[in-house]
Amino acid sequence: MRKAFIGVCLFGLVTIIVSGQEGTVTLDKGIKGSMLYLVERLDPDTKVAVLNFSADPAVSNYVIEELTANLVNGGNFIVVDRSELELLQREMNFQLSGEVSDESAQSIGKRLGAQTIISGSLSPLGNRWRMRIKALEVETAKIQGIQAYTIKRDTVLSSLLQPKVAKRPKTTGEKIGTGAVNIILGLGSYLEGDITGGLTLTAGYAVAAGLFVIEATALDWDNPAVGVPATIGITVAGATIVYGIVRPFIYNRNPKIATLLDNMHFDIAPVSVSAHDIFHGAGFRLGYTLRF
Template identity: 25%
Template sequence: MKHCVQLLVLVLCLILVSGNVLADFQKNKIAVLPFNLQGADFETEDMGKIVAEWLITAFVKEGRFEVIERKLLGQVLEEQQMIEAGLVTQETASEIGKLLGVKVIISGSVMKLRDVVEVNARIIDVASASIVTAESVSSRNVNSLQALVVEMADKIIRNFPLEGYIANRNETRVVIDLGEEAGVKPGMKFLAYKEGEVVRHPKTDEILYVKQLKTGMVKITSVQRKISEGVIIEETSSDSIEYGDYVKSMNELSPPSTARDKKDRTVEQHRDIPVQAAPIEPPPRIAPASQKKVVSPPPRSNLSSELQSYLDMLGGDDTRQSRWAAKKLYKTYPYEAEVLQEVNRVLLQGYNSRLEDKNHIDAMAWLCKLLANSKENRYMATVQEVIDRTDSPKIKKHAEKAIRSFPGYTGT
């Protein structure tokens, strides 16, 4: 009997200890590779390393990342004989990431054409060796390039939202289980939500999608080492935010560029996008924000639950879901304005990524057809950009066919 009691006490202690470990915030472990140089007449041959250093500094200051130390990174690159410019591909970057024990690798290039310097960065998922998203900045002035790279780092950071729980609620104030160690800062806003309907595969029973039901919004007012306190600034209904709700940090739109900024620099993910949406809370998933003219996810308050589900699936990690949702959305004509804005945004993000994935390619093709089928000429520029820039012959083929449906298309 005494032995059983001791064993029970030991098991309880182990549960408590493991619970504490799980409660500790785990920083995103990333590595930033030296950027490749393309072009000639750079002011220094180390420009690629300098850009990488600027990014590393920005990530470290954010507080939510564990960045691999440069010396260790250099040793791994040298051992793997990948230190020469141009030898780092998605696959080799994934190999390096696995050796370093990181989830994400950030690589890219610095290109110089005449008097314009352009920096391109790619976020590579180590597990799948696929590009999650890409960002780019360009400038005619190398002195302003550092500020642009820091701004690009901010865009990249938004792909890593902080996620936690409501640990306490007292009237209009809440405590969340994320603090300084996680990179939380006063003024940050968090979306509060509960998990809803679970969609499973009909044959494998694999969970394909879990719907997230928004309960409100919280603004952080004070931060401690492991927790933060905030005030409830929005609730979907009376007392909808409860103890145990999930929280996720929200995208904050960058302040608008001044006329001087626009003259001296270009910050863009693709090109200017002809559609703008008012700043609102993000959807359950966090997608990379485009730059200069920011295209944020459109409001969804007036959409049916069915359309909301399709939009949530559209930009998710499961490309089979994305393809299915894109096809379903295409068949919902006439289209809601919010649907068109979100489709426009997702297409601009995705027409040159995951091109090894047939489901993703099919999804992008459906989105081209959807925008063209809307007959709204303001989206013609998006489809034309896909034609001009995509590396996928199939997406280009469908875009070329789709663009003819726009009333303003002249064939030139």
């Protein structure tokens, strides 16, 4: 009798363990299963909006995008365009990765013209996570269904939950080194990933070089404009060198100023002038445009 009792206990324990393993799925399978669950619970051609998913922002974005893609590709529902939701998000100032009340979800759903709002969450559960997906009817605030999964940590979830390592600030010496290398057509900025700064420097050096070429090939020695392109070229080259030295300090310390500088564009163009002018009909115009 005792052996039989022990056998029953062992059998029950194994059953519980197996059942627990079978009830644990990957994040992708949970998303796929949630889509299939919604197909069973909602009427065909229902207009749905995947509103929010309360979790780490990286996980939230992944689940929202994947669930939206599954719903669209399934072809069972009319899915609200993400761009419409993002515009409304900025207007109403709510977080896609945060909690949204049923009342707010209703209001958002009505403005989007959706019939059902889909939301969810991912919460820690020991060394697992619990994912829940909820469908809310916009018109009546009736909960049309809640599906839950226990999620195990796989490579996808691990990569999403991996802590973001903050970029180490550049030292003064490193910034000076970048500025020095910027003399070579903005190479220092390119190496630092500052593509805009690198392109600006390359353009500056190209303009200066073009002016020197004009000076050397396009003007006769007796032309009153001799020396003007070279003078402007030296000025442009000097300004570009100074910008290349300063750029690493501005870019790493004050992105707003860097953005302002990025929107300042210099240009040089040949212009025609009156015949009595000393340039005898030839000249150059140097200008700049600042967008803000």
